[in-house]
Amino acid sequence: MIDRIRRLKEQKNAVILAHNYQVPEIQDIADFLGDSLELSKVSQELKVSLIVFCGVRFMAETAKILSPEKRVLSPVPDAACPLADKINTRQLLDLKNKYPDAWVVSYVNSTAEIKALSDICCTSANAVNVVRNIPVKQIIFVPDKNLGWWVKKNVFQKEIIIWEGFCYVHEEFSLEDLRKSKEACPGAEVMVHPECRAEILECADYVVSTSGMLKRAKESPVKKFIIGTEEGMIYRLKKENPRKEFYSLGCPKVCKDMKKISLKDVLTSLEEEKFELELEAGVIAKAKKAIGKMMKYV
Ligand code: SF4
Numbered sequence: 001m002i003d004r005i006r007r008l009k010e011q012k013n014a015v016i017l018a019h020n021y022q023v024p025e026i027q028d029i030a031d032f033l034g035d036s037l038e039l040s041k042v043s044q045e046l047k048v049s050l051i052v053f054c055g056v057r058f059m060a061e062t063a064k065i066l067s068p069e070k071r072v073l074s075p076v077p078d079a080a081c082p083l084a085d086k087i088n089t090r091q092l093l094d095l096k097n098k099y100p101d102a103w104v105v106s107y108v109n110s111t112a113e114i115k116a117l118s119d120i121c122c123t124s125a126n127a128v129n130v131v132r133n134i135p136v137k138q139i140i141f142v143p144d145k146n147l148g149w150w151v152k153k154n155v156f157q158k159e160i161i162i163w164e165g166f167c168y169v170h171e172e173f174s175l176e177d178l179r180k181s182k183e184a185c186p187g188a189e190v191m192v193h194p195e196c197r198a199e200i201l202e203c204a205d206y207v208v209s210t211s212g213m214l215k216r217a218k219e220s221p222v223k224k225f226i227i228g229t230e231e232g233m234i235y236r237l238k239k240e241n242p243r244k245e246f247y248s249l250g251c252p253k254v255c256k257d258m259k260k261i262s263l264k265d266v267l268t269s270l271e272e273e274k275f276e277l278e279l280e281a282g283v284i285a286k287a288k289k290a291i292g293k294m295m296k297y298v
Pocket of ligand 1: 081082
């Protein structure tokens, strides 16, 4: 199957982009691996016309928004992000009406339509920096309450209205998990994703995005790490740091949608060139503006 995927990629001048949370066999065949924004930036620079995006829907949408001239395929179109779906356009419009002077900051884990209604986007890596530099005092932050809390804790000068969305995967990490992991792994550095609950963020050594985890794991003199994010990330951390040890914070936490894509789906997607992602031109133009504004803080 892997040989057929490779041949088809060559014949069709296509690339496979995969998110850090994908299953190991997809990570291994990907041309590029990364977080959603890294992959979208890569897709902009590539000289190909066909992209197979192994991730959830909002990630494929972001690639399409940044490269509308390219064809973006989602091997499993119903792989969605429950966090991104925690707010809809009606709810955001109501908030905008209630706080007409506020800027809307949307985490990149949001739908294309929410991005199109936003003043600026942010990632988990640059959210604090983005909010700190916004020229108004009042901010509507959507859709993740935990990342919103982290931003609020680090930016005092703003009034931040936080939408109560959350990622069910990161929400599962508990203080009890953390206590047991630290006991089992004394001296390990604790790195957690900012989508974890506030009490976990308070107790971690590092609150970082997945790209931040990779950077820290390489730079740190420490040999053992406790990781508070989706399990797929641990495969990549181990692969790129074979002399170091990585343990999940508590039992492994898995994103069901991220794991929907199999090698067979990738092969079918390439063979039959499906399922192509379509977005309205108006949505693309507005969302691109919001993503573009945050690029100077990446
Ligand atoms: S891990 Fe959470 S934020 Fe990431 S795709 Fe899954 S549900 Fe969405």
